[in-house]
Amino acid sequence: MKNDSAKSVELDRNDSVTRRDFLKKSLVGAGLLTLPGLLPGCTWEEFSQKHFSELAPAELEQVLRRLKDQYRRCYGREFQLSATGPLPETAFAYALDLSKCIGCRRCVYACAEENNLSRSDPQIHWIKVLRFPNGSMNPEDAERYYAPDKVPEEGYYYMPVQCQQCANPPCVKACPVQATWKEPDGMVVVDYNWCIGCRYCMAACPYDARHFNWAAPTLPINEINTHTHYLGNRPQEKNVVGKCTFCIQRVREGRYPACVEACPVGARKFGNLLDQDSEIRYILEHKRVFRFKEELNTQPNFYYYFS
């Protein structure tokens, strides 16, 4: 640990030392004296890590290396951990065909696997499928824990809900430390290493789309997805908030989100709004789309439609 801190000081020396840096260093230094006893396993590097947006390339490199080491120690697996930035000329959007969705919840489980979500105690799902009785759209009439022998059921329709990647996100406004923000390509992301775990964003979200990691995730070693992104599906940290990012680790490489791939009936559509020829543009132009809880002016980048 001594070596590590020496290294980080050396790296920083290349940058000009600002007052802020100085204050930060002194504070962090003071914290360091009291911390090791308090926080088993917490290192100086982890404690003093800057906000994601303030990391210089070399520092980011170091952070990614540290996390990969941590995952190797923890899970015995070699992780790929990228921090690919937003693609140029891209604004991601999602569309979901409610007349096709059969409520099978394969998307829910594909999401949990892709995103390394805690399997039990607590079981965390970033997608929830609501079962509505025909004729109602009041969430209070909806059931999340339905368990029929066969889906779809007569008299019901299904509405999967996940993060709506709002253009006017209440969670971003609420966060007291800017640990969550909107990326230029439309994704609302969380810096898990900056979140203080106050859960105010959860109170602010009208879609129940933000999830707290009440404990360290339980992940079967053989089911771990080692293809990860810093802002996306790396194994979640205890006591911080996580959420759907439209599978940032996939879509920034030109792939579809896991839920789109998993849907057996093709109810889920995903694409780039700025691409004239994309499927998502076709849907927005030709279908009758709506946005969930439109009256709240959150302006989701997630559209529902009936085909």
Place this chain on the structure above:
Amino acid sequence: MTEQSTIKGLLLLLVKGNRWYYLWLASLVLLILTGACAYRVQFDRGLIVTNMRDQVSWGLYIANFTYLVGVAAAAVLLVIPAYLYNWKPIKEIVLLGELLAVAAIVMCITFVMIDLGRPDRFWHLLPKIGRLNWPQSMLAWDVVVLNLYLLLNLLISWYVLSNLYRGTAPNKTLFWLLICLSIPGAVAIHAVTSYLYGGLPARPFWNASIMAPRFLASAFCSGPSLIILIFQVIRKFSPLKVADEALFKLAEMVGWSMFVNLFLLGAEVFKEFYSNTWHVSHIQYLFFGLHGKTQLVPFTWTAIAFNVTSLCILIYPRTRKNLFTLNGACVMMLIGVWIEKGLGLVNPGFTPTPLGEIYEYLPNLREITISIGVLAFGLLVYTVLLAIAIPIQTGDFRARTDPP
């Protein structure tokens, strides 16, 4: 007297006391240690050891925080008659009220800290050093105003005490400036804490403009009732005199505050039930239960019964001026407002969730143990402050002026 002997004198004040004083301190320390042990488990294993979950992501800790903000603001009900109207019976005790505000804010901050998933990252909240999301986030505002109010009350108490100690007259301009800041300060911690809830359109139960006035009204109930009770204990165990007159005047103000509080509640109940939109479900859950889930209902009605009864007692002069009924009313009010501003505010805001789920939250034993530890910590802080302040105020602890 030299600086060194002052410090020695202060330390002596802290250890001076009878058997009861030591017993009191010992039991507080014991409760704090028990709470700390329970917290250690929460820290190691995560907030999973509480009863909070995604559906109800704030619980007892934030409920206590919300309640204690009210207690902290109560000092202002003493400050106004004491300084603005120069009313002597209260002027003699206003300092104790300000110290209570200090202790209450310390508890508020501790409650927020233990509620944080990652308290080790608290420095992210510090302006300039971290990234305080100000002025966007209402939580950031709350951090700012709470700390300023704490600082202000510490400054005022320290300034008054050091002048009393040296036998000097305080600088009038400076003193008035501090007092004039502390009055809007008390209103601000309330308004901002209510905006914390009221600013969330995702939670219709909270998203109401009536929140800020209701917070103020209930704060002026719970804080001063606590003061009325504590001051009787103080005058029993210390040489400090607290006039009955001061207590009765406070009680009168508390009574009227409760009247306003209940009126505002009525306004809210009318709006929700008469318009009868989807949003009615939260208040329905609070008062009558929803889809057979009725956990909060007994609490709610207890609070209503207590608040109405104490209102009757405090409005009627004869029962207000009888210490027995007065104390009964104060206890009822403390409990009533705690339910109203605690579980009765936090829980129904989350229930049902925006996606219609009902998760019935009640704190578990660990949360209660930790909370009691925090309350004990606050009482310890208050005791220490009183142990210093009372001898200075009664004149038993003064700077010795050397003969010329």
